[in-house]
Amino acid sequence: xxxxxxxxxxxxxxxxxxxxxxxxxxxxxxxxxxxxxxxxxxxxxxxxxxxxxxxxxxxxxxxxxxxxxxxxxxxxxxxxxxxxxxxxxxxxxxxxxxxxxxxxxxxxxxxxxxxxxxxxxxxxxxxxxxxxxxxxxxxxxxxxxxxxxxxxxxxx
Amino acid sequence: xxxxxxxxxxxxxxxxxxxxxxxxxxxxxxxxxxxxxxxxxxxxxxxxxxxxxxxxxxxxxxxxxxxxxxxxxxxxxxxxxxxxxxxxxxxxxxxxxxxxxxxxxxxxxxxxxxxxxxxxxxxxxxxxxxxxxxxxxxxxxxxxxxxxxxxxxxxxxxxxxxxxxxxxxxxxxxxxxxxxxxxxxxxxxxxxxxxxxxxxxxxxxxxxxxxxxxxxxxxxxxxxxxxxxxxxxxxxxxxxxxxxxxxxxxxxxxxxxxxxxxxxxxxxxxxxxxxxxxxxxxxxxxxxxxxxxxxxxxxxxxxxxxxxxxxxxxxxxxxxxxxxxxxxxxxxxxxxxxxxxxxxxxxxxxxxxxxxxxxxxxxxxxxxxxxxxxxxxxxxxxxxxxxxxxxxxxxxxxxxxxxxxxxxxxxxxxxxxxxxxxxxxxxxxxxxxxxxxxxxxxxxxxxxxxxxxxxxxxxxxxxxxxxxxxxxxxxxxxxxxxxxxxxxxxxxxxxxxx
Numbered sequence: 001x002x003x004x005x006x007x008x009x010x011x012x013x014x015x016x017x018x019x020x021x022x023x024x025x026x027x028x029x030x031x032x033x034x035x036x037x038x039x040x041x042x043x044x045x046x047x048x049x050x051x052x053x054x055x056x057x058x059x060x061x062x063x064x065x066x067x068x069x070x071x072x073x074x075x076x077x078x079x080x081x082x083x084x085x086x087x088x089x090x091x092x093x094x095x096x097x098x099x100x101x102x103x104x105x106x107x108x109x110x111x112x113x114x115x116x117x118x119x120x121x122x123x124x125x126x127x128x129x130x131x132x133x134x135x136x137x138x139x140x141x142x143x144x145x146x147x148x149x150x151x152x153x154x155x156x
Numbered sequence: 157x158x159x160x161x162x163x164x165x166x167x168x169x170x171x172x173x174x175x176x177x178x179x180x181x182x183x184x185x186x187x188x189x190x191x192x193x194x195x196x197x198x199x200x201x202x203x204x205x206x207x208x209x210x211x212x213x214x215x216x217x218x219x220x221x222x223x224x225x226x227x228x229x230x231x232x233x234x235x236x237x238x239x240x241x242x243x244x245x246x247x248x249x250x251x252x253x254x255x256x257x258x259x260x261x262x263x264x265x266x267x268x269x270x271x272x273x274x275x276x277x278x279x280x281x282x283x284x285x286x287x288x289x290x291x292x293x294x295x296x297x298x299x300x301x302x303x304x305x306x307x308x309x310x311x312x313x314x315x316x317x318x319x320x321x322x323x324x325x326x327x328x329x330x331x332x333x334x335x336x337x338x339x340x341x342x343x344x345x346x347x348x349x350x351x352x353x354x355x356x357x358x359x360x361x362x363x364x365x366x367x368x369x370x371x372x373x374x375x376x377x378x379x380x381x382x383x384x385x386x387x388x389x390x391x392x393x394x395x396x397x398x399x400x401x402x403x404x405x406x407x408x409x410x411x412x413x414x415x416x417x418x419x420x421x422x423x424x425x426x427x428x429x430x431x432x433x434x435x436x437x438x439x440x441x442x443x444x445x446x447x448x449x450x451x452x453x454x455x456x457x458x459x460x461x462x463x464x465x466x467x468x469x470x471x472x473x474x475x476x477x478x479x480x481x482x483x484x485x486x487x488x489x490x491x492x493x494x495x496x497x498x499x500x501x502x503x504x505x506x507x508x509x510x511x512x513x514x515x516x517x518x519x520x521x522x523x524x525x526x527x528x529x530x531x532x533x534x535x536x537x538x539x540x541x542x543x544x545x546x547x548x549x550x551x552x553x554x555x556x557x558x559x560x561x562x563x564x565x566x567x568x569x570x571x572x573x574x575x576x577x578x579x580x581x582x583x584x585x586x587x588x589x590x591x592x593x594x595x596x597x598x599x600x601x602x603x604x605x606x607x608x609x610x611x612x613x614x615x616x617x618x619x620x621x622x623x624x625x626x627x628x629x630x631x632x633x634x635x636x637x638x639x640x641x642x643x644x645x646x647x648x649x650x651x652x653x654x
Contacts, residue, residue, distance in 0.1 A: 006323075006591050013326055020333055020348075027347050037621030040340035040347060043609040047332050054325045061322070067591050079379045079586075083579060086558060090575030093566060102559065109555030113378070124552055132563075140187075142567050 004066050010058040017055055021048025081112045097146030103129045161283070164518025167212050168526055176209075176217040177523055181531045184224020188241070189232050195225035195241060195490045203497050211501035212516050216523040218494050223275065223527050226431070226473055227535060230267045230466060235260060235545050236557055238370035242361060242603045243431030243469040246439045248369065249596060250454065250461030257457055258396055260543035265399035266459060267466045268535050270413060274467030275528040277417040278424070278474035282521055296426055298614035299625040303635035304426070305608040308433045309601060310639045321646065324597045327588075331598035334359055335605025342613065354573040363574055364602050366561040367581035368595045374557045375586040383550050396547060397540030405459045408450075412442055412463045420468030424475020431469040431476070432603050436596075438468030444645070474524055481505050481517055 024044035033039040089105040106125040115121055136142045149155040167173065180202070187198040198221045206214030229244040234251035247267060254263040296304075309328050337348045338358025349355040376382070401409070416438040423434035442464035443454050454461045473490075480491040480498075482505070498505055509517050548556070561582075565574045585595060619625040627633045 009588070009591060009593070010326070013330070017329070023348060027345065029345060030343060033343065036617070037619075038613045038616040040343050040345040042616075043612060044333075044336050044347060047329060047336060051326070051329045051333065054322055054329060058322045058326065069590050073381065074379050075381050076379070079375055082375065082378060082554075082558070083583060086562065086579050087576065089562060090572050090579065093562075093575070094570070094572055098566070102563070105562075106555050106559055109558065110551055113551040113554060115549075115551040120552075124556075136567065144567070145570065 004063060005069070006063060006067060007059060010055045014052060014055040014059060017048055017051025020051060021045065024048050078112060082109060085109055085112065094145065095147065097148035097150075098144045099129055099133055099146055100148045102133075160514050160518040161522065163515050164520075164522035167515050167519035168216065168522040173213055173216050173519070173523060174526065174530075176213055177220040177527045177530050178534070180217045180220020180222075181224040181227075181527060181534055184221035184226075185228040185231070185531075185535060186224075187221075188225030188228020188230075195222050195229075196493055198222075198225040199490060199493050199497075203493070203500070206497060211498070211503050211513075212519045214497065214501060215494070215516065215520050216527075218497060219520060219523055220527050220530070222473060222490060222494075223271075223470070223524075223531050226469060227268065227271055227531055230271065230469075231264060231542060232560075234263045234267060234462075235543070236370060236560070237373045238557065238560060239365055241431075242365070242599070243435055243472070244465075245365065245369070245432065245596065245599050246435040246465035247462065247469070249439065249465075250456070250458045251466075253455065254457035254462060255543075259398075259457070260545075261395075261397035261399045261539050262401060262405075263457075263462060264539045264543060265401055265536065266405070266409065266462050268532060268539065269401070270409065270416075270463040270466035271470040272528050272532045273409075273413045274417045274420055274470035275474055275531075276525060277414065277467075278421040278471035279521060279525040279528065281417075281421045281471075282474050282478065282524070295631070297629070298611040298618070299629055299632040300635060301426075302608065302611040302615055303626070303632045303639070304433070305604045305611065307635050307639045307642075308436060308604055309597070310642050320592065320594060323593050327593055327595065327598040328601040331601025332605045332608070334364060334598075335602045336609070341606065341610060352573075354571060354577075359577065360565075360568060360574070361603060362568060363565050363578050364581065365599055366564055367578045368585040368598060370557055371561045371578065371582035372585035372589060372595075374554045374561075375582060376589055377550070377554060379586065379590075394540075397543040399536060399539050408459045409463045412460045413467045415445070416442065416464040416467035417471040420471030421475040423468070424472030425478045431472040432600070434472035434475075435465035435469040436600050438464040440642075444642075470528075477520065477524075481509055481520065 021044075024041050024047070027041040027044065029039045029041055085105060085108055089101055093101045103125045106129065107121055110121045110124070133144060137144045146155050168177075183202075184195070184198050188195065199218050202218055202221050206217055209217070226241065226243060229239060229241040230247045230251070233239040233244040233248035234255050237248050237252040239245045239248050251263045251267060254260075254266075335358070337355055339346050339356055346356055419438045419441060420431070420434040423437060424430065439461060442460050443451060446454075446460055450458065450460060476491045480495055495505065503509070503513055503516060545553075561578065562575055565578050568574070589595065615625045616623075619628070625632065626636060
């Protein structure tokens with residue numbers, strides 16, 4: 001059997017399905033529902049078996065057209081940085097507030113992607129987010145929590 | 157009926173109501189373009205405003221918002237691969253690749269004309285068949301719905317090219333697994349939450365679609381060093397925004413639109429089915445009926461592949477008004493919100509609505525057509541300007557896509573957990589996409605998961621745990637046989653190819 005990444009993904013999916021199935025069997029149902037033709041665990045159990053079946057088939061059957069990915073040409077560094085920036089953005093958005101975190105997220109993303117036109121970078125972050133925030137908060141009446149703007153008295 | 161149509165026309169063509177349709181279409185388009193804010197949000201935002209009007213005017217405004225939001229959703233699907241609503245997911249399969257080839261204006265124009273034609277044809281179907289179709293929609297029972305879901309998921313065969321069937325099926329199962337997270341709809345027992353309160357309500361659709369489409373697309377572009385704006389750079393802004401559709405493309409649309417509108421309308425009529433299944437089925441059917449040469453173009457910017465789901469989702473929007481107006485059963489989440497508004501106006505929908513309140517029933521039907529015309533008039537001139545989004549350099553476009561994705565989730569839940577979950581799903585999806593695991597089957601399965609479990613539950617409980625319900629009713633059996641035929645046809649074609 002030729003081991004390639006697709007097979008490894010299928011194996012991981014097989015293990016995931018087995019874990020899902022195990023968890024499905026652990027779902028607590030009401031005592032009167034235990035022997036009912038359908039309860040909260042029935043559908044997940046079917047899904048677990050379906051996952052095992054399809055990933056098992058994918059593991060066993062020969063691969064008609066193997067996908068080859070040239071890892072040397074992949075840009076892992078920039079992708080990783082963007083993901084980290086997005087995680088930091090997610091972690092600070094509630095504590096710091098929508099305006100500042102979103103603007104900094106955009107500004108730093110432009111920077112790490114190689115942009116150096118500072119004025120344009122600024123315009124497409126701080127004023128852009130302010131305008132977007134006005135559309136959501138001011139016009140569409142969608143509340144956006146912003147401790148930073150509240151602390152400087154811009155938002156009530 | 158003629159009298160009813162005249163009443164409807166008289167009501168719909170008043171200056172105030174035409175203005176309402178225009179305002180509705182305009183705001184709907186803008187709101188629909190913002191990820192996370194679909195037609196349901198758009199209509200919900202309009203409800204307080206509509207209470208100031210009479211019921212017909214209020215509903216006309218909401219219908220305008222509905223169509224506008226669906227069209228707006230198509231725009232973000234085509235330009236950014238960020239479908240904000242389930243009904244426009246299938247639009248991105250060929251709309252986005254077409255836009256990547258520097259034909260963004262053309263893709264938007266095809267979507268606009270197809271939506272218009274789909275909406276117009278379904279308004280005609282609605283005009284003549286609404287009362288009798290309500291009886292047909294009532295004849296659908298849980299086993300039929302369950303079989304229909306299986307058929308819908310089998311349409312994934314349409315997305316899986318050579319050797320992709322098992323990968324697509326794995327994605328279907330993964331989508332259903334994601335949909336099973338959260339409280340069980342009947343017993344309220346929590347499943348797969350691992351004591352995390354944030355998962356109690358399940359994973360939101362917008363989160364999954366943003367993660368697997370918009371965010372993972374942005375990450376894939378960076379990872380593969382692609383430039384989504386490269387094609388746009390090679391053509392002039394005039395060419396990028398050009399809405400000209402040539403004779404060959406028009407002739408393809410002439411064939412696609414009628415059949416997709418019928419599928420869309422019929423699926424839309426079924427309560428709970430809606431625009432998503434309609435668009436996926438229309439896409440799958442279109443791929444199966446075109447010749448081999450055209451079939452190869454699917455997923456790479458096919459005119460048929462773009463026109464079919466766009467026609468079907470708009471036809472389904474009109475179709476979903478049938479169960480709402482004639483039975484009082486909303487055909488989709490959006491029409492459920494509209495039903496609430498209708499009840500708020502003191503209007504009781506049901507089989508006698510078009511006798512007790514003919515001005516409401518017929519004016520909505522007539523305003524649908526007028527709404528379609530206005531939507532087209534409003535949007536066609538704007539397309540060349542909207543298409544210029546693709547001329548924005550990659551270094552700005554990618555962060556903006558990420559920004560819209562995160563904001564879309566943030567305004568829905570206001571918690572960090574959903575953002576982390578979205579990033580996690582996006583990373584996994586990016587990796588899976590590298591190895592050609594298709595995402596559309598995952599999305600369709602995720603959308604259908606809850607409905608599928610619900611209908612299987614009812615069927616099994618009614619048949620006391622026996623699976624005989626699958627062949628007890630002729631309708632269920634016919635749908636299942638169609639499913640088997642589609643799978644068999646797929647395998648037959650694969651063997652022939654080899």
